[in-house]
Amino acid sequence: MRERNNKLTQYDPGEFRRKLGALTWLVFFAFALLAFRMWYLQVVKGETLSQRSKNNRIRLQEIKPLRGLILDARGKILVDNQPSFDISIIPEAAKDVESIIKKLAYVCDESNVKFFRDFSSLKDRKPFVPVKLQRNISRDKLAVVETNSLDLPGVVIDIIPVRKYIYGEMMSHILGYVGEISDIEISRDLYGQYRSGDITGKLGVEKQMDKYLKGESGGEQIEVNVNGRKLDVLGRVEPVSGYKVMLTIDAELQKICWEAFQKKAGAIIVMNPRDGSILAMVSKPSFDPNLFNRGISNENWEKLLNNSLCPMQNKAISGQYPPGSTYKSVVAAAALEEGLITPDTKFYCDGTYRLGNRTYRCWKKHGHGEISLHRAIVESCDVYFYNVGKLAGVDKLAEYSKGFGFGKNTGIQFPGEKGGLVPSKEWKLDKRKEPWQMGETISLSIGQGFVLLTPLQLIRAYCALANGGSLYKPWLIQKITTEKGQLIKEFFPEVQSFIPVSKRNIEILNNALWGAVNEPHGTGGALRRKERDVCGKTGTAQVVGMPQDEGNPDMKKVSYKYRDHALFVCFAPYKDPDVAVIVVVEHGGHGGSAAAPIARKIIDGFFELQDKRNGSQSCEAKGKTHISHNVATEKFGLESLERR
């Protein structure tokens, strides 16, 4: 007990008490420090850090809209959308990226792997955002990746809709193609409708109607976890699919034209003379627009660019050709209207025409003898028109040419149109700094020399003859509707002007054009159907000035690029025409032998189609295509997966 008491007295807590008092303050200070820091983080910087926590977990994902469909005049789908598959990797979720790349080696290209490595090793890359490894993998490779997905952590498959051009090459010049927007296009975009990475139309209807076809992007605010896995959708704005564009093109007729043309180079337009709508338009050679879907390979692009036959050019609206004898109708119209000739005016053709010391030949070596206007058009006598042309003079010819809509754009709502060339004295002095030569009038009067027309201008002019004089603005877009069919915009035929030719003279010309096909020795005999209903005119356009004295050389012996262009333009039936066709075969030789047989097939095909459709109830067919189209768009994901 004493010992204990001793100990008790020995223990002096005073010193400890003092220290504990001081320590209490230290502890207060430490906690104050923590509290101050917490105040700083949670209150002062709370807002910023709260935003950062949202950025951590909330990701905005753009949902690209489906591009609008393009339909033919009867509702048949010409351009659809189909899925394409990309592979991406989230490096943070993949953990061992290299071993995954090794596993995916057979799926992707070496260059992409290198790009991926460079990108994924960037320090300032946003974590947990997928990095693209390979675009557009094939379905069998996709299947392998999907079945092994458990061994491929962090590997993501993106489904990207791409265009499917059902008719491939056949309609590429009408429909065009799409591609990622270029920097130049973005800089021209004044209204901020486009963003980099957007898909835009580059040619044809895809380009012209881009603002209707592209649709509006939607977006999704998604919540992700630390592995970038989507947990929840916080908000979603549905994308608006692009509008449907319905053309005046008839896919079946287009196919007939395409097949009739075979392997030649040139252009075909089929037009409805009643309203100027384009029913078919072929330009050959062509290209496959599907190649451009995910970016065309350099190799393919080079091939297209280096092809001397210019597959990328739409020859129907931007190819400019001398019209050859098809121009004679214009010359005749000018002379008739000006009262320089009457239908009974005759000239004598001995096969040559002399002007000064130069001799101009008729295509028929020994001449047509004494010949009137009607027969001169039927047999396409050159000498007759040399005389007529000389009477009219170049400026009258130019005036009437312009009256037929030549020398300037037709105004079709379509990119890439050319205006052709109508020569005149003024033009020559202005551009060539030389006075007009009389000999050039002689050449002009049979559609040679300086004059250049596009197939579109020429067929429009003939349509004016066919319909009694109205020069329509050519058009091939009929209407634009929403995905569900609500009308957005409709296009109607538009008469631009009237050709400066009286009804009576039109009748005279048409009668001659009928004769050119149906009368004996008519140059367009290839079109002589049993209905005897086609009016047409051949044309053979010289590419280079052939020495007139040597007569007509055998075209097969001339090298390809010096061969004549063969033209044929026609409409049918004679009274109240339903259809007009122009065929231009580049370097094809004679219009009557190279172009006319093609036109024959098209005219035959057109009337066969018409008969077939009149037979089966056409209204029923129209209803059906509407329904099937709607189904196709709704089931996009599933159905297109099945489709190959």
Place this chain on the structure above:
Amino acid sequence: MKVDRRLFVNFDWVLLILVLLISCIGLLNLYSAGHNLTYISGKPLYIKQVYWILIGLLLMVVSASIDYHFIVRHGYVIYVISLLLLFWIFVHGNIAHGSQRWLILNGFSFQPSELMKLTIIIALTKYITENKIDDGYHIRSLIVPFVIVCVPCLLILEQPDLGTALFLFILFFSIILFTGVSRKTFILFATSSVLMIPLCWFLIKNYQRERILTFLNPERDPLGSGYHIIQSIIAVGSGGIWGKGFLQGTQTQLKFLPEQQTDFVFSVLAEEWGFSGAVILMFLFLALILWGFKIARNSKDMSGTLISFGVTMFVFWGVFINMGMVLGILPVVGIPLPFLSYGGSSMVILMTGIGLLMNVSMRRFMLQP
């Protein structure tokens, strides 16, 4: 042993309630932290933590019942046993997260280094009460306590667990400085620790160096070693004043927070309960620590003062270092937050330590005549 009636009369309800309150907050928080985790095997962590708390309470009763004089008297025995356990895992330890810290006994994993924190307090108390020097310790008399702390530290550094080793040293210095050292010794301590810093830089492992560099500038490697601290600061800061609400912490629930059930458990609380919740927790800790100081002050003998001071400092440093780390003012070292971090060893040892506090608290009147 005779049970004195006065033990019950003097039972320290305040201490028990404070500890239970903090543990309950910890449980609730752990429930949230583990809410979205899927468990490959076994029960959710908060259920396991309940078991650990119950075991801890049991040990608390035991450590409170045995007179602390008896415990201090056997301080070296306890120390040697703990050292043997440490040595045992040094030889056959279980490796987790790249370091050897766990001892597996019948399916229970146990960290002897946690036990060592408490053992060091007891062993130092024994040494100091038996070698009391009036004018403070000199270097020579500090050799034995220094060896006492250094041996386990070296073993723990080998695991490697820099945080715990540092923690033992911090406890050692706290107790020694509290007891009192001569002025000469104090100056020596101060200068040598300054000199030690560059030496340590070369001794520590690469990942530890990374951590310290990252602490100085977390953005230098935001996807690598800076990731933890950046995500933790985002979690704490985004909690704002009132927090995002229970189970609503996006950083936590979407697993952006690393180690959210153990070392970074406080950021879960700060995110979901905000500044207000975190301050309440801090007040509870402050109350617990000040209560511990009160027990130390009221103890009727030196061993009681030292042991209760040691345990209180154990709690204080755990809270300060852990919160400092979570708030980005101290480097990332693996020190759990007392009563909140998941971990059986830590919980059980803390409860035992609280039992010792209670022990001292209850016996403060025992020697009165």
